[in-house]
Amino acid sequence: MGSYFAYRQMAPFGGSSLLTVDLGQQYIDFFSYFRNSLLHHPSSLIYSFSKGLGGEMWGTIAYYLFSPLNLILLAFPGKLLTSGIMVILLLRYGLAGLSFAWLIDRTGWQRGPRIWAFSTTYALNGWMIANQLNMIWLDVLVILPLIIWGLFKLIHQRQVGTYIAWLAVMMVDNYYMAWMVCLFTLLIIIWQLPVLKNWQARGMAFLRYAWSSLLAAGIAAIVLLPTIFALSQSKGTYTENVIRSRFEYFPLKMLAKLVPGSFNFDQMPKGQPNIYVGMIMILGFALYFFNSRVKWTQRIAAAGVTIFFILSFCYEPLDLLWHAGQFPVWYPYRFSFVFCCWCILLAARTLQVNYRPAPWQVLCLLVLTVVIFAYTGTLKLSYISTDQRIIGISFAGISLVYLLINRRNAPGLYDLLLICLACCDVANAAFTSLNSIAYVSQNEFATYTSQLDQASRKIRQHDQGLFRVAKTFTRTKDDPFQADFNSGDHFGSTLEPTLPDFMGAIGQPAGDGFITYSNGTQVTDALLGFKYTMTKKNPSTPLMPRSGYRPDWNGLATSASTSKVRIQRNPNSLPIAFGASNEILSLAHTTLDPVNYQSQIMQALAGRPINHSLFAVQNFTAVRFENVQSARQITGTTFRRKDFLKPAAIKLTFTPPTNDSYYLTVGPEAADDIRLSVNRKAFAQTKNYRDTIVINLAHHQKGKPVTITMRLKHQAAWLQNVSVYRLNQRSFNASLKTLKQSPLKISHFSNARISGTVNIHRSQSVLMTTIPAAKGWHVRVDGQPATSKTVLGTFMAVPMSPGHHQVTMFYRPPYLLAGTLISLVCLAGTIVIIKRQR
Incomplete structure (x- = not known):
């Protein structure tokens, strides 16, 4: 794989990189956040204001970042992060092969160099190649063989230590993959129990498996309990409530995945399971069911497990079971790695040094191979070419001939042929699959990252306070993680749904799992504490894509700059907490108009009538229709x-x-149907959003015409909520002045703890914060615990009497202490059990 990356000139070998899809749009920013947190501010490992407007990180890290291999990234700063990613990826390939080699060596199924054929096939299986970009999942291939070996020891040697230890490691490393591994261990038990002598022994083995699994979960409780709670507030809210009994596609279509390299970009969002493990392994897997050296009851159990797998790949209820009740968003059938492991395990059990199939069995395999390739030839699939079919048939033919050769004549050459056949087969499949994917250039990533890092450092040099930063350019929605600053952007699976709901309600692009602050107004800039802004000096800079249009900022003074970025300070921004009227406690979201909602929020906070809107409708002076009907x-x-x-x-x-x-x-609807431009300049906007958005058109442009052009992308377009509004600057300034009377003066802060003082004005009775409300936040006022309330369905507010107060707010992940206690108790219990067994 290192040779392939060098051939493709991936950094550090050239001008390309491994970044593509989620690895380039999400994970690399998380890796940068992880590095910054460990080196500079560890408290952000618990809570971070870089996650949108702020959010818990314990559950987020449990999904994305708990792999110990990520510590290697500490040696790769900034633009060199792509090289660190390659090092970790190559280590995972190598460790996966080593781990599987350990398993089949310990079982005695294979010995000597023959092991390389099976371990390399395992490391380069179809799932691994298709999900190479999903680095957060890949540790499972390293840990899975060790769990299986522990399970074998539990069943046949009554030793539980290895199984408990590695299953606990898997649960801590990535709970999502651990769920699939736990289901697989149950299938392994079903396969292995027939080997035991009687039902009593089988029952005891199953009980041993059950309590050992619970102990492993208990050891991992320090991660699992807080994570389960975090999921219940975020990703868990999207769990399917209705399960339909249906097949997701015609089951025989998955036979196309037995062709080498049967993968391309179109298979990522919606495709069949990636299960290719090489022709020799597929044939060895099939021969297992005819292997008379294996008990017939165990072969029947294996057949049942295989049928369960095949149904899981096409029957919706079983698919949902493997994915913990949620349909995957892209990357379907994420559990197919366990089927790849299953196939290679059975092949390793069958293709031993003294095994030789009967000629009739080889003939049956030949007929089956011809039928499969003939059927796939009738399918018109974008991810399979004629050359791939020819190569697949060739490998299958050589494999069938190999099975007929007697090893005793030349055992060394026979084993060498097995190694070459298996390794060349999966290497060809990997080469074909990865060549069909486009990657981000190293220059594109490095240039943007360097400029963003420089701008972020400039701001921190001038101001060490707690504030948010807005910008009009973007590479990903996790730029704040990449450059270590606070903002209103985030893309992640553990984003709490209340944040997209609120951001959409005030006119920002948002959806399930993402928010972005690209369409702010003077009102939202002030309320949400956007104290600084970053804009491009040269609008045509190609490697810094535009993401918004903000004439509001044209009059702001420049406080710092880099070679490509101008940094401006917003004097109207409010602090993270400030005194406000208690009318905000009862404000309901009763309007779908985002500017009206912004006005209601600010007026309620200032104690003014919410029906006195800060915005007024502005009529168009001219409308022109080109190649569409008049209206x-x-x-x-x-x-x-x-x-x-x-x-x-x-x-x-x-x-x-x-x-x-x-x-x-x-x-x-405009996201899909129209292209928007303002005064002949294309308006840059994220492509997907679900609410009415607000776009800044003009500021300090009295008497200068503004033309908005909406070009149809398709044959028709339905236009919704198209209106222009004017902000009443005088009314806005009056309300802002009221809210600036009682700022929280912060004396100390970290991401998880804020301390300061506030003088609540006599007309105010609430300390309003723009910290998203969460159960983990605790507030103390003048040394006494205080009860916070959730306002606007999103933020934390603390009722408070007028006067001077000392305020402390700190965040502790819910159930972290309980999880820690359970982990310690279960760990101690496991140690006692292992010592007694010894």
Whole structure:
């Protein structure tokens, strides 16, 4: 694999990188966050304000970052992170092969160099190649063989230590993969129990397996209990409530996955399981069921397990079972690694040095191979070419001939042929599959990362306080993790649903698992504490993609800059906590208009009537229709092309009568149906959102016409909520002045603890924070515990009497102490049991 990466010129071997899809858009930013946290501020391992507006990290780390191999990244700062990723990936390939080699050597199924054929096939199986970019899952291939070996010792030698230890390690390393491994251990038990002499021995073995599994879970409770709670507040809310009994596709379609290299980019979002393990292993797996050296009851059990696997790959209820009740978003059939392991295990058990199948068995395999390849030849699949079929048939033919050769004539050459046949087969499949994927260039990542890091450091040099930073360029939604600053962007599986709901309600692009702050207004900039902004000096800089348009910021003074980034300070930003009216405690979300909702929030906080809106509707001065029908009203109209071959557009023009800020609202259908530009400049926007968004159009542009062009992407477009609003600057400034009366003056802070003082004004009775409410937050006022409330369905607020107060807020993951106690008790119990067994 190292040779392949060098051939593809992956960093550090050249100008490309391993970054693609989620590895480039999400995981690498998490790795950077992990490195920064360990080196600079460990408290962010518990809670981080870089996760959107703020969020717990214990459950997030349990899914993404608990692999001990990630510690290697400490030696790879900034733009060199891609090289560190390659080192870790190569280690995982090597350790996976080593681990499986250990297993089949210990079982005695294979000896000597023959082991290389099976261990290399395991390390380069179809699942591993297809999910190479999902580095957070790959440790499972290293740990799984050790768990299986521990299970064998538990069943046949009555020793539980190895199984408990490695299963606990797996649960800590990645609970998601551990769930699938736990289901697989149950199938291994079903396969191995027939080997035992009687039902009493089988029953005792199963009981031993059950309590050992519970002990392993108990040892991992320090991670599992807080994580389970965190999931119940985030990812767990998306669990399917209705399970339909149906097949997801025609089951025979998965036979195409027996062709080497049967994978491409289109298979990532929706495809069949990646189960290729090489032709010789597939044939050895099939021969297991005819191997008379294995008890017939065990072969029947193995057949039942295999049928269960096959049904799991196409029958929806079983698919959901493996994925813990949630359909995967991309990367379907994530559990197929256990089937790959299962196939190679049975092949290793069968293809021993003295095994030789009967000619009729080889003939049956030949017929079956011809039928499978003939059937796949009738399928029109983008991920299989004629060359792949020819190569697959060739490997199958050589494998069948190999099975007929008598090893006694030349055992050394016979074993060498097995090694070459297995390794060349899976290496070819890996080469073919990985060549079909595009990767991010090293320069694209390194240049952007360097500029973002420089800008973030500049801000910290000028201001060591607690605040948020907004920007108008982006590489990923986890840029705050990459460059270690606080913002309003995040993309992750453990994002609490309340944050996308709130961000969508105020006009920001948001969805399940992501939020982004790219369409702020003066109101949201102030309320959410965006104290600094980052913009590109040169709008045409190609390696820093635009993500928003903010004329609001044109008048802000420049406080610092780098070679490509201008940093400006927003004097209107409020602190992370400030005194406010108790009217905010009862404010309900009753409007779908994001600017109206922003106004209601600010007016309620300031103790002003919420029906006195800060925004007023601005009429268009001209509307022009190009190749679409005319309409009196834009909102709610479906516009259709008159001539299908010509461009179509709606052009809206207005002239600002004042120097106030002006904003455009557009419904979510625009994401798919129109291309938006302002004064002939394309508007950069994230492509997916589900709520009406707010776009800053003009600021301090009195008398200068502004033209909004909406070009149809398709034959028709339905326009929703298209309106222009003017912010009443005087009213906004008055409300802002009220809210600035009682700021929380922070004396000490970390990501998980904030201390300071506040003088609550006599017209206020609430300490409002823009910290997302969570059960783990605890508040003490003047040394006494205080009860916080959740406002706007999102944030934490503390009722407080007027006057001077000392305030301390700290975060502790729920159930962390209970989990720690359970882990210690179970660990002590396991040590006692192991000593007694010895």
